[in-house]
Amino acid sequence: MDELHTTRTPLAGQMAAADRPGSRPQSIAVGIILNPKHPATLWAYAELVPELRNVGAHYRSMTTSVERSGRWQAAQLIAWGADTIIILGGDGTIRATAPVLAAADILTFLVPTGTANVLSRHIGLRSSRHAIDLCLGTIASIIRGGDPPNLRNVPINTAEFQTADGARHRTEFISLAGIGGDARAVAHHRSAPGLLGYAWGAARALFAADFTASTADTASMRDTASTRERTAGTGEGTASGQVWSVMVSKVTRPAGPIAVFPEARIGAQTFSMLTVGPFPLSPIGRCRAWAGIAAACLRGKPDAHRLMNYRRTTETTVAVESPVPAQLDGDFIGDCLDLRVSTGEKTLLVSAPTA
Secondary structure, X not given: OEEEOOOOOOHHHHHHHHOOOOOOOOOOEEEEEEOOOOHHHHHXXXXXXXXXXXXOOEEEEEEOXXXXXXXXHHHHHHHHXXXXXXXXXXXXXXXXXXXXXXXXXXXXXXXXXXXXXXXXXXXXXXXXXXXXXXXXXXXXXXXXXXXXXXXXXXXXXXXXXXEOOOOEEEEEEOOEEEEEHXXXXXXXXXXXXXXXXXXXXXXXXXXXXXXXXXXEEEOOEEEOOXXXXXXXXXXXXXXXXXXXXXXEEOOOOOOOOOOOOOOOOOOOOOEEEEEEOOOOOOHHHHHHHHHHHHHHHHOOOHHHOOOEEEEEEOEEEEEEEEEEEEEEOOEEEEEEEEEEXXXXXXXXXXXXXXX
């Protein structure tokens, strides 16, 4: 699916023209990136395209693939001259395209058609239809000469990691990173379709063995039920010991309705960091521990449980003794020997509902 429709007028030129008395922009060029592996994407695309034509927009659409997950498509559409980009997909598609779109400072619309759609949920997009309506309304406003309303800057974070084969990698992510039990859950999610796969993966990960991890944070702050205090010393927090998982997040609810990271905010300059564990060795003890964590989360106070240790940080490095699964934005990236994450300076400009 690769469609190109007629000519275009640059968005910046349209805005300038709109400032002149008696002038009015005539069109807008829209680039569409869609992930076809999700059935919801094809439905949303069929709903979106006729309505784009109705509002007078010209568009070009490009699909992602295993080999090209979005970065290349974003660059091609910008080179074509897209004034704005619409992404039909999930968090993985957003993560792949975001660095290119942020560098171009191009307005981006998100239409959630993935499995978890974490970022879309946290900026207030309730459904694909809701997102399409917002997109069409904003584009129509731009064509009439108005300024795009309800814009948000979403920070793009960086991750560096070493995989089990010794290779080092550097990439970006948006909202969530982790190593250990949470990534084990992600690694097994393809055992069943959709959210059921994530549930099955999570069930298998509950009894995964703890592992030894060393963490080093920059500008960290401890988050507990009773205090918010900066880590003493040189501004770095360090720890080493047995854990089940280490995660950083900028969203309160990475999966489901429970606020696992109450202090997290998508636009924050710091991560909410969570170390889980260590758990009792006996199955009964572990079940009791998980029951206690679940109860604390349901009460809205996960930081009250002794195995849920929170702090805030701008950068952290997690090193392990032997390879452990790791994930970025809910996508498994392999078994890793270390994972370093830091808050980035680039931001993705997205259209979002009024808060």
